[in-house]
Amino acid sequence: MKNLLYTGKKIKKTKARTIILEEINKIKSHPTAYEMFEIVKQRLPRVSLGTVYRNLDILSEHGLVLKLKMNDAQMHYDGRTDEHYHIQCVKCGKTEDIPLEMLKDIDTAVRDKTSYRILYHTISFYGLCTGCAEEDVSGKGKKV
C-alpha cells in the first residue's frame, strides 16, 4: 500500500470509515457507538452496527478518535484527539469537553507516592447540563 491514509499507518479508506470520521468531527458532543450508527446510517443506509463499532475501535487505535468510559453503560467517542477532560450530565448522559488545561503535574506528584509506574490519568466531571438543570427546578418534587 502506498497511500498512507489518515495517519501514516496502513489503513484502508473505506466508505464507512470515511463517513464515520467525518461525522464525528462535525459534532462537539461525544456520542455512543449506537448514536454514531444512527448518524452514519443517514448517509450509508446499509451500514451495520458492527462496522461502526469496529471502525471506531480502529480509528481510536490510530489516534484519530478518543474512546471514553464515563459513568454510564456505553462507551463514548470523541473526534477531538488532543488530551483533555470530559463532563457528563448525570441525568441525560450527554458527554462533552471541559475547557480545563491538562494537569500534567499530578502524574509526577503521584509518581513519588506510589510504586506504580504511572502512564496516564483521566479526569471526568459529572453534573447537570443546562437543560436538565432547568427541568430539575421546574419539576421540583416530582419523581423523574
Added chain:
Amino acid sequence: MKNLLYTGKKIKKTKARTIILEEINKIKSHPTAYEMFEIVKQRLPRVSLGTVYRNLDILSEHGLVLKLKMNDAQMHYDGRTDEHYHIQCVKCGKTEDIPLEMLKDIDTAVRDKTSYRILYHTISFYGLCTGCAEEDVSGKGKKV
C-alpha cells in the same frame, strides 16, 4: 424496625451482607464482584453471585462501599468510603488507592468555565504495578 444497622438507614443485617462488608474492609485492593464472590464463598459456601452483586449495590447506595468504574470491563468495589482517587495496573487490572489529597478546587475552577452544574469529579491513574513492571523488563521483546 428499631435496629438502625450499619448506617442509620433501614437495612437488614444478613449473613451474606455482614460477611461481604467484613471481607471488603479487610483488603486494601478493590475487587470485582466476582472476586468478592470467591472470597465470600469461603465463609458462606452457598452464597450466589447475584447476592454479592445486590449487596455490593445496596452497600454502595448506603455509602458503606464505593463502586468504581475503571478502564476494564468490570466494576470494582472499595471498602474505604472517604473521597479519594484510584490507580489501576493496565496489565493485571489490580486496582488500589492513590495517596493524593482531593483536588477540591478543580470543581470550582471548572464551574466558571462551563454551563454545567458540577456535582463531582473522578480521577483515575493508570500504569504498571511493581510486579507487572518487572515482567515488562525481564520479558522485553516477548509478546505478552
Added chain:
DNA sequence: TCATAATTAAGAATGATTCCTGTTTAAAGT
C-alpha cells in the same frame, strides 16, 4: 485488469450485570 488482504453485513456469541420466582430469614410487634 488481477490478485489478495482488508472490510463488510448479518447475525450469533460473549460476558457483566440485572431481573424473576418461589423459598427462607431477620426483626417488629405481640
Added chain:
DNA sequence: ACTTTAAACAGGAATCATTCTTAATTATGA
C-alpha cells in the same frame, strides 16, 4: 418466645453493550 411479614435469598433466565464468525464484497498495489 411466637407470629407476621417485608426483605433477602439461591438459582437460573434475561438483558444489553460489545465482539466475533462467516461468506461475500471492495480497495489497493502490482
